[in-house]
Amino acid sequence: MTKREREIIEILKKEPMINQNDLAGRLGISRSSVAVHITNLMKKDIIAGKGYVIREEKFxxxxxGANVDILGFPRERFKPGDSNPGSVLQSMGGxxxxxxxxxxxxxxxxxxxxxxxxxxxxxxxxxxxxxxxxxxxxxxxDRSHPTGIYLSVQDETGEMIAAISQMSIxxxxxxxxxxxxxxxxxxxxxxxxxxxxxxxxxxxxxxxxxxxxxxxxxxxxxxxxxxxxxxxxxxxxxxxxxxxxxxxxxxxxxxxxxxxxxxxxxxxxxxxxxxxxxxxxxxxxxxxxxxxxxxxxxxxxxxxxxxxxxxxxxxxxxxxxxxxxxxxxxxxxxxxxxxxxxxxxxxxxxxxxxxxxxxxxxxxxxxx
CATH class of the missing domain: 3.40.1190.20 (Ribokinase)
Known part of the structure; x- marks a missing residue:
């Protein structure tokens, strides 16, 4: 389910009889776009019948854990105890x-x-x-602790050599x-x-x-x-x-x-x-x-x-x-x-x- 579809579902749960024009105005999109989303939700069997009855969603x-991953990759064979030229990738993890x-x-x-x-x-x-x-x-x-961070260094084959995790939260x-x-x-x-x-x-x-x-x-x-x-x-x-x-x-x-x-x-x-x-x-x-x-x-x-x-x-x-x-x-x-x-x-x-x-x-x- 897309983010927009979830927004529509949340509105329909509270106001199942809302019309598409009002729904479009609430979301700041065109009525035709709303119609497309409604059709897609019906095809997914999430909306049933008139009045936009929401089926109970299985989930x-x-x-x-949810944290930031910082991964280091050497360009050539990894040399312990030395600075290794390579690339650093930051992504979400946990x-x-x-x-x-x-x-x-x-x-x-x-x-x-x-x-x-x-x-x-x-x-x-x-x-x-x-x-x-x-x-x-x-x-x-939580304002008293930082978001978790996982710092990892890989070798030239992609295997992890060492890692440090900040997970006090x-x-x-x-x-x-x-x-x-x-x-x-x-x-x-x-x-x-x-x-x-x-x-x-x-x-x-x-x-x-x-x-x-x-x-x-x-x-x-x-x-x-x-x-x-x-x-x-x-x-x-x-x-x-x-x-x-x-x-x-x-x-x-x-x-x-x-x-x-x-x-x-x-x-x-x-x-x-x-x-x-x-x-x-x-x-x-x-x-x-x-x-x-x-x-x-x-x-x-x-x-x-x-x-x-x-x-x-x-x-x-x-x-x-x-x-x-x-x-x-x-x-x-x-x-x-x-x-x-x-x-x-x-x-x-x-x-x-x-x-x-x-x-x-x-x-x-x-x-x-």
Missing amino acids: VAVLG VGRNIAENLARLNIPVRLLTVLGEDSHGEWILNDTSSAGVDVSHIRR YDEMDESYPESVLGVLRSADRIAVDTNLSEAALAYIAQNLSDRELFLDPVSSNKALRVKSIIGSFSTVKPNRIESEILTGIPITDDESLKASARWYFNQGVRNVIISLGSEGTFAARGKVMGKVTSKKVPMRNANGAGDAFTSAMLMTSLETDDIREWTINGAAAAISAILSESTINRDLSRETIKQMKKEYQIEWKNL
């Missing part, structure tokens, strides 16, 4: 924010729930994320924020959570939303520990190899250890397990279905954002099917599209892109 809520924007680019209605500082970085994130089609109306602003987030948006969270079809949130906020989510479809991205090995004691409250978890080893205590060395890890998650109450294995592919398990998704070798431009793209495509697919094989295949395709992009977000991500990646890179599922 994904994403609760997590696991939660990235997932939300990717979902919007896949035409999935999405609401981002996060905290931003009352500074220029926060304003930039708010405006640009909204322009991408994400509902940002429930984001909280999330350390101050307690249960009051998720409590303030509980109605939004409970209305969502799916809820995606990342561990940039404080332990207090994560504990509140686990206590009050474990009956919902909760998807968890542990973000990092350090932050994964925040959810170790409450992991069973999440219906779906998507750690990488190291994060999973920290959560389960099971070293991942082969297929049998992957299956043992899945059984550990199942015993805690998790229903769906997806473990990223880097260049070795992705392991996934649901019930008796366990397997790996692999692909042709991908020329890497930027590893940042691949996991976020994976999660967005996984969420999209989960709205359509319970088949975890499809979740993982589509997720891998979206991740490849992100790896091929210099930016953290591939602005060309779409369902058609996912189809193209699946075919071009021979993404396949193999049962274990």
